[in-house]
Structures are given as C-alpha cells and as structure tokens.
Amino acid sequence: VVCPGHRPAAPAHRSRLPPPRAPQAAARRPVLADVLPQQRTYLSREELALHYGADPQDIKLVADFARAHGLVVVHASVAERSMVLSGTTTEMEAAFGTQLHQYSYPEGTYRGRIGAVTVPAPLGNIVQGVFGLDDRPQAEAHFQVRPTPTPGAIIAHAASQAFTPPQLAQLYQFPAGLDGTGQTIAIIELGGGFKPADLKTYFAGLQLPMPTVKVVSVNGARNQPTNANSADGEVLLDIEVAAAVAPKAHIVVYFAPNTSQGFLNAITTAIHDKTNKPSVISISWGGPESTWTAQSMDQFDQAFQAAALLGITVCCAAGDNGSADGVADGQPHADFPASSPFALACGGTKLTASGPTISSEVVWDEGANSATGGGLSAHFPVPSYQSSLPLPTPPAGAKAGRGLPDVAGDADPNTGYQVRVDGQNLVIGGTSAVAPLWAGLLALLNQKLPKPVGFLNPLLYGSLAGKNVCRDIVSGNNGAFAAGPGWDACTGWGSPVGNALLMALQAGGETIA
Template sequence: MARLYNFPTGLDGTGQSIAIIELGGGFILEDLRTYFSGIGIDPTPEVVDVGVLGASNTPGDEADGEVMLDIEVAGAIAPKAKIVVYFAPNTDQGFVRAITDAAHDTENKPSVISISWGSSESAWRQSAVNAMNSAIRDAVLLGVTVTVAAGDNGSDDGVGDGQSHVDFPASSPFALACGGTRLVGDGATISSEAVWNDGPSSATGGGVSDLFPVPSYQSDAKVPTSVSTPGFRGRGVPDVSGDADPVTGYNVRVDGQNTVVGGTSAVAPLWAGLIALLNQSLGKPVGFLNPLLYGSVAGKGAFHDITEGNNGAFSAGPGWDACTGLGSPDGAKILAALGATPAAAPATASARTAPPQGGPKPAGA
C-alpha cells in the first residue's frame, strides 16, 4: 500500500508517537509479533496501552479486530514510531476523555491521533458534539493531527431514513476525515481506483454535515448544500481517502487468525502512519493539516483524484467530492509540498443543535 501511494522512502517514524483511540477490545502481543515478522518488520513496533477512566487492554471481544487493524496498519507504515493505544469506555465521556488524554500526554507525546470510531451525526447529543469538537480542536491547537474514519455505510451512514447523513467525529471541522476507495494495483503502479461501494452497508461514508457550517478551507471545494437540511451549506466529508474495500484491503492478524479486512477504519491509521513519516522528515508536527491540503498541497498534484463511482447519494468527480474528498495520497508529493509551506492555525467552529445520541461504534459496524 505504501508503494502504491508513493509514501516517502527512507523514513520509518523514528522519534514519532501515534495515538490510537479504542472504545473496547484489546491486542495480543504475540499476534503483533507474528504479524509484523511476517511482513518483514523485526523487531515489532513498540506498542503501549494507556487506560482511560478504568478501561484497559482487554482482548477477547468483537472489538479486537478494530484494535489490531489500527495497530497493524499504522505500524506497517511507521514501524519505528511508538504506538500508544488509549482504551476508554464506550461512552461520551470516555471517548472525549481519551482524545483529551492523548493530546495532553506529556510522557508519550503523540503527534497524530487516529480514530476509527463514530456514529451518524443524528445519533449524538448536543453536549457530546460540543465536547468532542472542543477536544479535537484542542488537540490541533497543540499541533496534534487527528485522523478520523468517515464510516462504512454509504451516504445514509446506516440511519435508514432515506436521507443523507455523515459520521461524527469525522465531520468535525478540525478532524481529517478519511473516506474509502477500491484500489487495484501492482507493486508501485495503480491500475484503477474508484469509490468504495459494495452496497449500502459496505461503502464509504461521505456527504454534508447538518451540524457544522462549511469551514473556510473548503470555501472553494464546491461542497453541495445539505440534502437533509435544505439551504444549509455544511462541512463536506471526507477530506481525503485511501483503499478501504475488503476485496483489495489489508492483511491483518486478529485473535490468532490471519484475515483480510477493509473499511475506512483502516484509512484513518493509514493516514496517521503517513503523517508520522511527514513529521519525522520535517522535524516538526504538521498539526492542523486540512487548510494546507486544500491549499498548496492540492495545488501540487499530490492527490490521486478519484472520478469514478458513488456512495449512494453522491458521485465522485474532478476535484473534491463527497465520496473521496480530495483523493488518495501521493505521499512523496505531499511531503515536498509541505516542505515549503507554513503551518496553519485552526479557526473557530461550533456545531448547530444535534439530536439525542446513541453509542459510538467502529466505522465498520
């Protein structure tokens, strides 16, 4: 995957720390050793767990697949980075606290946070949206990039009401929302790449937020008005994308078994690993990356523009679209563009009123 996306060579994440947020499950070190040795990475990347509000690394439930996927994808991209997994209760408070603890962790000092959990905006309480959005904003103010999976249930985000919805916290204007593609390639050559859509329950999330207005960095992205809230021009989701189709997806090891999985759950740690490489090369964190990606980086041809396919209500096309964002990465070109670009400061953004909340779930649930 790193070769197909032309990730910069000669970098391994040395000196970097990648935070991964988990709301259940756990990892087994022996599985990690087997997986990484099988792909030629020895020694195994350093993986540590941090408990939040009484939660801990507890392998043995259905969330193990999410945990192992996140660690294995990030570690394969940046094998010398420290991977810090923050285990929190699957509650509003637990989710927010995990992000806050990661961003302020003065011992492990992550420069990027990967989140593969979320729910449709329509499932969140207003207070939870505000708290989560503030936690992500605080992280980027500290120079920590936050990558978030855009969801795996197409343009209705699994709501089933005939309307279009996007996942939160991917829709936070301070998050780097990660959508999904179907990538076909060999070695370092991409044969084709289209929107990942295997059906309503197995397709990239994406669309227009009903809670957050369009941020300034998307002012030229031609984000459509909301389908659910006529006349409201909301934040477009996703920002970027990467391979998410289980057919062309990721070889992982979970609970002693080798398997192939996909989903935007894999794209968030993929981008987190790339960001760790960028931070290593630049000698400083890229921080709030969104304005740079929509500005100077996109202008340097640093994305594979996805123009084929749809996620239900939205179709891919030239430039930004509500299926794959700006496109999938050309890592070396992104690094070259960032090398001559000053860092961007986050703007203020708050959410509109949100309806009652259900529990966050892995992007693939």
C-alpha cells in the same frame, strides 16, 4: 424499556468548562490557517493550559456547587477544562435536575436519563457539557472483515486482492528512508484488545521489527482481547497498519469505555498526555451525527481544536455505510467525529494493483452497508477553508455544512488489508483502515519535517490544492454523492501521494508566531 424500581449504580460525571478566552480567538492563530508547518509556532501543553485552559475561578464555582449537592470532586484539570464528580444517583438527579433509569437492549443494559440536564443560572455560562449520566454505547468500529468465499465460488480478480500495509505504502508512494523515528501515534479504542503474540507473528512475517506498543487505561477500560469476531479486529487493524507504515514510531493505545464520556476522555487524555506526547491521533470509531448530542459534538470539536494548537493531526474514519451512514430515513447523514471541521476525515476507495503500480482506484461502494461515508454535516457549518468549494446541495430545508471526507485510501474489504487477529490471518477493510494509514504517513512526514504537520485541512483546501498531493478519484459514488474531478463527498481530495505531499510541505518560508 424502562425497568421500574431498578435504580442504576452511582455514576461519575464529567463537566466541561470553558477557557478564560473565547475559543474562537484560537482560530485566528496561523497554526489553524493555510500556513506551512515550518511557518507555524505551536503551543506547548503548558502554554495551552495557560492561554486556553479553564479559569481556576470557574473550577472553584463548580466545586462549590458539587459540594453543596453532596458530590465529590474526583479530578479537576485546567488544561482539559474538565472536572470529574462522583455521587449517588439521588445526588446526581438533584444536582442536575434529571431522572436516571436503567434500560435494557439486546446486548445488555445501560443507564439513561429522562429530562434535560440543568445547572443553576450562575453556572450557565461556565458548564459547557455534562457527560456520564448516560452510559449507552455511543460509537461503532468502522471495519469490515472480508467474508471467506464459498468453496467453488467464482471470484473476480479484483475481489481476490489484498495488501499488506507496506505494499500500500509503496503503491501510495510514501517517502522511502523514513520509519517514524521520534514520533508517537495515539490510537483510540472503545473495546477489544490485542495479544502481543499476534503482533510478534505479524511483524515477523513482514520482516519488520516488533513495534513498541503501550497501553493507557481511561476510565477503567483495559486491553481485553477476546476473539476475532469482536472489536479485537479494530484494535489489531489499527496497530498493525500504523506500525507497519511507521515501524519505529511509538504506538500508544488509549482504551476507554464505549460511551460519549469515555470516548471524549480518551481523546483529551491523548491530547494532553505529557508523557507520550503523540503527534498524530487515529480514530476509527464513530456514528451518525443524529445519534450524538450537540454538546458532545461541540466538546469533541473543541478537543480537536486544542490538538491543532499543539500541532497534533487527528485522523478520523468517515464511516462504512455510504451516504446514509446506516440511518434508514432516506436522507444522507455524516459520520461523527469525522464531521468535525478539525478532523482529517478519511474516506474509502476500492484499489486494484499490478505489482508496484495502481491499476485502478474508484469509490468504495459495494452497497448501502459496505461503502465509504461522506456528505455534509448537519451540525457544523462550512469551515472557512471550504468556503470557496462547490459543496453538494444540502437536503431540502437544511443549511450547507462542513463537507467530508477530506482524503481517502483503500478501504474495500474485497481489496483490503492483510492483518492478524487472535491467531487468524484475515483481510479487513473499512475506513477504519484509512485513518491509521494516514496516521502512519503523517508520522513519516513529521519525522522529516522541522515541525509537525498539525492541522492539515486548511493546506489541503488552500496552497496544496492542485499540487497533486492526492490521487484524484473520479469514478463511483457512495449513494447520494458521486465522485468527480477535484474534491468530492465520496473520497475528498483522493488517496495519498506521499512523496508529493512531503515535497509540497517542505517549501520554504519564515516562521510566523
């Protein structure tokens, strides 16, 4: 609903600038190919800025444009290819040829625009995106709390199981004797918070050391815990899973506003963080591709490509609402940012175990609103590493797109993760648990390997295929797609077999520049 006469507060916006060389040139580098980590030569953050950062002349042109419209350049980054501008609503409207209004919805208000965003013709090939004019909530946390059973209810044995992250690490054969020493796991959060007291109690109960957790504020967002029914569940799930799997890894939580601008800024801040230098990023937030603009998805994808060049793996939850991803149009939809070809998309399974042995593992599917995401991207074409894959048939009239997920792990809240949130011991599931689970595993692998794993996807679909580095999930469906031998659009290649993955990545080879 438009509120007549209600003018929104003066926003800041973020404009993205292209690198001086075409980004596609980076795709030819071995770091983005089916090449083992020790054969890769990753860029330093300084080298990334030099070779793929924004052209300083482009930054000057945008700065001149901003000043001509009364806008202030708050920040400019060659490495991140971005600038932050601020000004009044009137100045922003004049600069970008659009109208800004305040809108209301059941949970509050947000600023939105009417009309396309435009820039002068000389900037048409320079400005790749404008963010911040619209600050509506963009993403959802992909976690689900297991309901407390009704007294006297009969519960199936499988539904009564729950696991600690170390138990899952054992079931998935994560390599022993590794603890993530020397690694940093970045966790992106768009709301909620954590209390150190919860972490102290949780890790004491696991007989693990209290993890080192650092908070980075992005765009003014802070660690703001409230209650167990809030996004606190996501924040603590992510921290507790990642840190329990890799207890000596440093955990850095990047809190940002839940907007497309805030989300992107959190990711680029983590990627270009010269202080903490994460080698893995865990993202448990997302939403259907249909709720994102093309420019947003493209800029996230560019950021993930930069991460790959640096040797950073980006793990993204694939969604918790089945193949429809919560869209009620009868068609399958992929979840973003997991649908980016440069993300390691993490799907979900239902796992049961007897002691240290997996009894069964099938696709997580408890109905349309409690099932793993997966399917085909409607925005990103089939990446080269999936070119020989028998992808599902796209909907009528649609082109084949990037298939997801790539991998999977336990996600059903009925066989979920034992965690502690705001003083309560809960069992939580969702693909948002799988992203930090894989992030923790990758931190262990990075500790052992001479170079970080980095962009894993080309290896999974190439030289690692058939080496049993994942446990193939062959039973179940997520609505439109069914599991089967090999890769499928429910669980990708399957859940991790940690020791096998490490052994496959340790194969010898010469370094390729």
